[in-house]
Structures are given as C-alpha cells and as structure tokens.
Amino acid sequence: MDNIFSLCILLYSILSPPALLDQSYGKNTLLKALLNLRDGRNNAIPFLLDISKKMGDIKSFINVAYTDSYYKGQTALHIAIERRSAYSVQLLIKEGAEVHAEACGKFFQPHDLLSFYCSLVS
Numbered sequence: 001m002d003n004i005f006s007l008c009i010l011l012y013s014i015l016s017p018p019a020l021l022d023q024s025y026g027k028n029t030l031l032k033a034l035l036n037l038r039d040g041r042n043n044a045i046p047f048l049l050d051i052s053k054k055m056g057d058i059k060s061f062i063n064v065a066y067t068d069s070y071y072k073g074q075t076a077l078h079i080a081i082e083r084r085s086a087y088s089v090q091l092l093i094k095e096g097a098e099v100h101a102e103a104c105g106k107f108f109q110p111h112d113l114l115s116f117y118c119s120l121v122s
Contacts, residue, residue: 026065029044033045034079034080037088041087045091049062049091062075062096062097063098065103069106071103073103073104077093078101
C-alpha cells in the first residue's frame, strides 16, 4: 500500500502544482474531478484531498480558481454547489474551502441570454 501511495504522491506532484495548472483556464485535477461526478460523487476527490493534505498544500489545492475571463474566480466549492453535490460541498468546507470566494467571470454576470444562473432579462 505504501508503494501505491508513493506513486500517487508522485502523480499528484506532477499533475497539481500551480506551475502545471491548465494555463488557459487555471483548472487543476480537483476542478476536473468535480466536473465528472457520478450520482453526486467522484471517488477520486477524497483521495486527491488526502494526498494534497499530506503534501501540505490543501488550502491552495481546494481554493484554486479559474483564471479565464468567462469563469474567472469559480472554485471547487462553486462547482460542487452547481452540481448539487451535498457530499462534495461538505467535504470541501470541512477541508477549508473559502466560502466567500467570488466567481466574477462573464458567465456569472447578468446578460440577456438564458443560462443556469440567470433568467431571461426583459
């Protein structure tokens, strides 16, 4: 089991440091995992959080936010809420997710088009 954990730490260090974020959007492995839930869960999420905690960067890992102009500021907690995953929301808050983070990208601004967040403006 230690060998598996060591391999996971190696993979985590390759896939998640800030220098290796998806530079065009700011996504990390946690955000990607939250976008791929099945029945409100993704079994990789607790595992990723555990590794992040052991690596000592849980706060930055959980609170990384999109950087592109469309979804700027959207965090893992925003995605978990949007996906209506109470399990993920509770897990992220327990591990220190910033509950006051503001998603301020164009997608979240009022506009004349229908979207998940805005109704039709007359």
